[in-house]
Amino acid sequence: MLRKAIPFVVGAGLLFGASAAALAADKIALVVSTLNNPFFVTLRDGAQAEAKVLGYDLVVLDSQNDPAKELANVEDVLRQGVKVLLLNPADSDAAKASVRAADEKKVPVITLDRAANGIKVASHIASDNVAGGKLAGELIAKQLGGKGNVVELQGIPGASAARDRGQGFHQAMSAAPGIKIVASQSADFDRTKGLNVMENILQAQPKIDAVFAHNDEMALGAIKAIQATKRHILVVGFDGTDDAVAAIKNGSMLASVAQQPAMIGSLGVQTADKVIKGQPVPAFTPVPLKLLRR
Numbered sequence: 001m002l003r004k005a006i007p008f009v010v011g012a013g014l015l016f017g018a019s020a021a022a023l024a025a026d027k028i029a030l031v032v033s034t035l036n037n038p039f040f041v042t043l044r045d046g047a048q049a050e051a052k053v054l055g056y057d058l059v060v061l062d063s064q065n066d067p068a069k070e071l072a073n074v075e076d077v078l079r080q081g082v083k084v085l086l087l088n089p090a091d092s093d094a095a096k097a098s099v100r101a102a103d104e105k106k107v108p109v110i111t112l113d114r115a116a117n118g119i120k121v122a123s124h125i126a127s128d129n130v131a132g133g134k135l136a137g138e139l140i141a142k143q144l145g146g147k148g149n150v151v152e153l154q155g156i157p158g159a160s161a162a163r164d165r166g167q168g169f170h171q172a173m174s175a176a177p178g179i180k181i182v183a184s185q186s187a188d189f190d191r192t193k194g195l196n197v198m199e200n201i202l203q204a205q206p207k208i209d210a211v212f213a214h215n216d217e218m219a220l221g222a223i224k225a226i227q228a229t230k231r232h233i234l235v236v237g238f239d240g241t242d243d244a245v246a247a248i249k250n251g252s253m254l255a256s257v258a259q260q261p262a263m264i265g266s267l268g269v270q271t272a273d274k275v276i277k278g279q280p281v282p283a284f285t286p287v288p289l290k291l292l293r294r
Contacts, residue, residue: 027057028272029077030086030265031070031098033114035062037189037217038241039261040088043112046265047086054273065156065188067094074098078105084122084272085109092117092160108275112268113261115160122275125267125285129164130171132257132289133214136236137172139255139291140179140210143234147178148209151201153194153222154186155214162189165214165238182208187218194221202229210234216244216256223252240292248294255293263287 030047032040044060051058059077063070070090077085078101085102087109089095095116102109108122115124140150152169155162166184173179183201187193194213202208202225211226211233213219219237226233237244240258247253264287274281 026055027059027080027082028084028086028269029059029061029074029080029082030088030112030268031061031063031073031077032088033063033070033090034065036064037215038243039215039217039239039259040113042241043088043261043265046262047269048265049262050266050269054269056269056273058269063090065090067091067097070095071097071101074101078102078107082107083276086112086268086272087116087121088112089114089116089159091156091158092163093158095119108272110268110271110275110281112264113161113259117160123271123281123283123285125264125271125287126161127259127264127287127289129161130168132238132259133165133168133170133212134172135168135289135291136165136212136238136255136257137169137176139293140212140234140236141172141176143254144179144209146176149180149182149205149207151198151205151208151211151222152181152184153197153211153213153218154184155189155218157186159189162186162214169212187213187221189215189217191217191221194218195225196221198222198225199228202226202231208233210236210254213237215239216241219244219253219256220247223247227252240290245292248292251294253294255291258290258292260287 061073096119111124187197216237216239234254237256244256
């Protein structure tokens with residue numbers, strides 16, 4: 001018995017017989033350090049919005065601040081045939097493995113917010129974190145009149161953002177010899193850890209005049225710990241998240257060095273578009289910072 005021929009349809013939906021490579025031609029991946037942080041959620045949203053405008057399918061995977069998970073995510077999206085990898089590293093040193101995996105598949109890598117140490121990528125897009133840390137330190141020094149005791153809450157050890165923000169902050173502190181850094185500890189860019197670390201520091205240090213946290217999440221955790229003691233301590237964060245802006249408005253936070261995460265994500269996709277089209281891209285694209293304060 002003869003079977004009725006099935007028409008070959010072109011137009012709506014998938015083109016039957018198309019190769020897997022053709023189907024993946026417009027696919028870009030974003031592997032982000034964590035989506036348990038409002039900053040990176042906003043970065044993702046900016047990337048998704050720009051991908052929609054430019055007509056790309058953006059695959060987003062969350063590494064949950066785990067370099068091993070990050071590498072597994074990268075290997076996953078590489079199997080999907082993505083054309084460009086946007087990588088926000090969980091750890092700048094460990095990111096070398098992810099970049100190498102992409103290099104082996106000849107997939108260009110663009111790093112966002114945090115760099116990949118010791119290996120070349122197609123482009124890096126980030127704020128000037130050294131300048132931002134220095135800006136925060138200079139504000140604290142000015143507010144304290146050049147004298148006082150300061151605490152530094154550091155980000156994830158090994159993350160370029162933590163290293164660079166700390167570098168800029170210490171540059172500002174070295175120019176204010178009357179200010180002493182009485183504690184400098186990591187709280188991993190996490191609000192709960194910021195609270196716990198600050199509670200311990202408050203118990204150990206009877207006099208603290210100001211806190212600089214490498215991000216707003218830690219700053220907000222520190223504020224909660226400070227409020228429980230009813231001590232008056234100035235707090236400066238970094239990122240300019242919505243919660244930080246609210247804290248500045250209600251007077252519990254002095255300031256935040258505001259990044260523009262949506263712009264970082266958007267520029268990442270724009271740069272990926274140029275790479276796919278064979279156009280030249282800058283090795284580094286700086287994203288402007290601004291100081292938000294009460």
